[in-house]
Amino acid sequence: MALMEQEMDKRNRTGKDYGDDAKLIAAGGYIAPDENLWQDILAAVMLQKPVLLKGPTGAGKTKLAESISAQFGQPMQSINCSVDLDAEALLGFKTLTQRNGESQIEFVEGPVVKAMKNGHFLYIDEINMAKPETLPILHSVLDYRRMMTNPFTGEVIQAHPDFGVIAAINEGYIGTAPMNEALKNRFIAYPIPYLTGEQLQQLWDREFSEAGSELKTFMLDLASDLMKQVQNGLLSEEAASIRSLLDATALAQHMDPLRAVRYAIAEKLEDESERDLFMDLANTWKK
Ligand SMILES: Nc1ncnc2c1ncn2[C@@H]1O[C@H](COP(=O)(O)OP(=O)(O)O)[C@@H](O)[C@H]1O
Ligand SMILES: [Mg+2]
Structure with a gap:
């Protein structure tokens, strides 16, 4: 745990002092079902591993992601997956702007690029709702490489050391496909049950x-x-x-x-x- 505390200080920990409840109540308000879950998730985040939160609707997955972001004092970029999700929604798009009377093409950065460059968290909600061909673009971002080449600009983006990924999935839910194996393989997966x-x-x-x-x-x-x-x-x-x-x-x-x-x-x-x-x-x- 000493290592973890050092890491937390390095990353500008903003957690409030919850005394005896510290193991159960996260800074951002998530309440953990047992004494281990919250710490175990923070361990993966600290190791720069993408985290997958698996659980039914209304179990606090989004609240938990917000709590991780609050704990580290880093903003969170969010993506809601659906069948319409495409590379532009993830990475950004080119647009024409006027500057000093001249038109020029500018790239408007999407949530993935913003999070990677600024060291924010990236929250990918309902990750199994995306079409299977959309997310492989993130494979190199999610493994040890932590980088990608933006296909719209050719820019090679190496993730900021504080960049982290949190995804959520509701496995049983109708209308969802099982998550692609190669994608799932890149995450550390945690069950998020309803509190009791x-x-x-x-x-x-x-x-x-x-x-x-x-x-x-x-x-x-x-x-x-x-x-x-x-x-x-x-x-x-x-x-x-x-x-x-x-x-x-x-x-x-x-x-x-x-x-x-x-x-x-x-x-x-x-x-x-x-x-x-x-x-x-x-x-x-x-x-
Ligand atoms: N373990 C928990 N700790 C704190 N709040 C919770 C917890 N479980 C559910 N909630 C609350 O229930 C509501 C739904 O949570 P949310 O994070 O949106 O669920 P999910 O993303 O899993 O569908 C929110 O108001 C949230 O604060
Ligand atoms: Mg949610």
Whole structure:
């Protein structure tokens, strides 16, 4: 760990002092499910290895990436992958500009080039949503070479020492292809689960410090029950999404909690039988 702390100081650590919770609560607000995960991810970042966060929607992957960026005090460039993502969206594009009455061609740098040159983090969200032919352009950026030749300008770009890559993937999600092997091989992969138990309680206490304890207890009991049903295969994973549960709790401060969970969670489940099961569970926890 001594090496890691030295490295952290070198990289201008901005982490706040969280005392005993330091292993669980990251500077940017991510709460880790156990004492190792956050430190283990920082180790890979420090070693300049690209990090892949694997987990369901609303598990805090984006929050975690923001927390890494906050921890190191380095800005983050983001890319949202979709089938339309192309080399220009990654690297940038040429444009015609007027200077002193003369037109000239200028290259507007995209997120990859900006991050590489300035030593920012590059966050690639839903990396398996991109077309398989789009991302191989990043292979040399993601391995020990940490460089690329920009095909639009011919410029050879060597990454700044602080440059780092964080990608996120939701593997089970419909409409996603499995991630290309050569691409995946370049990452260190971490499972990012939904929070449970004490850590979930901690998140609720932080986000809803004003809310009544009855409401918080209802939501947390419901959350742990949902998690069980998901594990038993009776509900699809997104039924236990922390994002939706947070939304439900926020809504429930303005309406009947059962209506709040219907709008924030149940109505988004595909199957009618899942929606019914969900509302039955919610009813049993609402005393
Ligand atoms: N472990 C966690 N720590 C802190 N916030 C979390 C955590 N899990 C979920 N959240 C909160 O839930 C919401 C969704 O998180 P987000 O990072 O957008 O999820 P993802 O990118 O995995 O879909 C955000 O408000 C986030 O702060
Ligand atoms: Mg996200």
